[in-house]
Amino acid sequence: MAKLTAEERQRRAVRRARREALAAEEEDRRLEERRQLWAREGTRLSRAELEAGEPCRGCGEPIRDGRGDSPALLHMTSAEREEHDREEARYRGRHGDCRSYRWTLEGSRTQHCGYCCPPPPMSERQVEKLSALLVSIKTENRDLDDWDLTLTCDHVVRCTQHRDHDHYSRRVVDCPTCATRRGVVEVERVGPTDDPEGRVQRERLLSELQAAKAKLERQRRTVEKTQRRIDELSEKLRAAES
Ligand SMILES: [Zn+2]
Ligand SMILES: [Zn+2]
Ligand SMILES: [Zn+2]
Incomplete structure (x- = not known):
């Protein structure tokens, strides 16, 4: 097969990125439709209903089954293993095509499907823990980077993300122009959201400079090594000729 030129490779990569973004957008739509269906049909259980032992309204199976983790x-004993395998087969039969995760309530064994079964409501203790966590990770603007995202509709939206991330992590975002969710085809890090003194910019340049210097040093050592080899071989050749 003929080798691809850099340009052809680039074109293929762009096509692949677009295909993946469209697939992510489609999956997002599938899950959103499901969430709307749950809201319309009142599929979600309240915490009180869950505690009272009501079965899942998505699949009809018990949630709190009292069987322990x-x-x-x-x-597992061989009997437990057999039971596990039987339930595994039954689960696959019911949810094999759902393309989703599974969930189980702590202290129960019955598995539920992320696509068919609304996740259980949080307990008060979980809500408290989560709010405490959210307060503690309140992000300062100076820790954020701006990213430009090109979407499947070709609109470009600017989003922010914590600087700890090297890649933009969300696959689907809201497009304000289209007023709908769109897949992310291409991302470009613009730079710090808020960096009036240019501190972040300087730090980034400094670390890039250090990386480039280290690379040069490695290359210099390789050149020296090759040079020594050339000298050695020339020396041997001269000795052989004389
Ligand atoms: Zn269920
Ligand atoms: Zn399912
Ligand atoms: Zn758009």
């Missing part, structure tokens, strides 16, 4: 695969 499932033992680890390695520690």
Whole structure:
């Protein structure tokens, strides 16, 4: 097969990125439709209903089944293993095409499907823990980077993300122009959201400079090594000729 030119490779990569963004957008739509269906039909249980032992309105199976957490695969007796395999097969039969995660309530074994079964409502304790966490991770503007995202509709939107991330993580975002969710085809880091003194910019340049210097040093050592090899071989050749 003929080798691809750099230009052809580039074109293929762009096509692939677009295809993946459209797929992510489609998946986002599938899940959003499901959430709307749950809202319309009142599929979600309240915490009180859950505590009272109501079965899942998505699949009809119990949520709080009183069977305790499932033992680890390695520690199962053969009877437990058989039961596990039977339930696994039954689960696959019911949710094999759902393309989703599974969830189980702590202290129960019955598995539920992320696509068919609305996740259980949080307990008060969980809500408290989560709010405490959200307060503690309140992000300062100076820790954010701006990113330009090109979407499947070709609109470009600017979003922010914490500087700890090297890649933009969300696959689907809101497009204000189209007023709908769109897949992200291409991302470009613009720079710090808020960096009036240019501190972040300087730090980034400094670390890039250090990386480039280290690379040069490695290349210099390779050149020296090659030069020594050339000298050695020339020396041997001269000796052989004389
Ligand atoms: Zn369920
Ligand atoms: Zn399912
Ligand atoms: Zn758009």
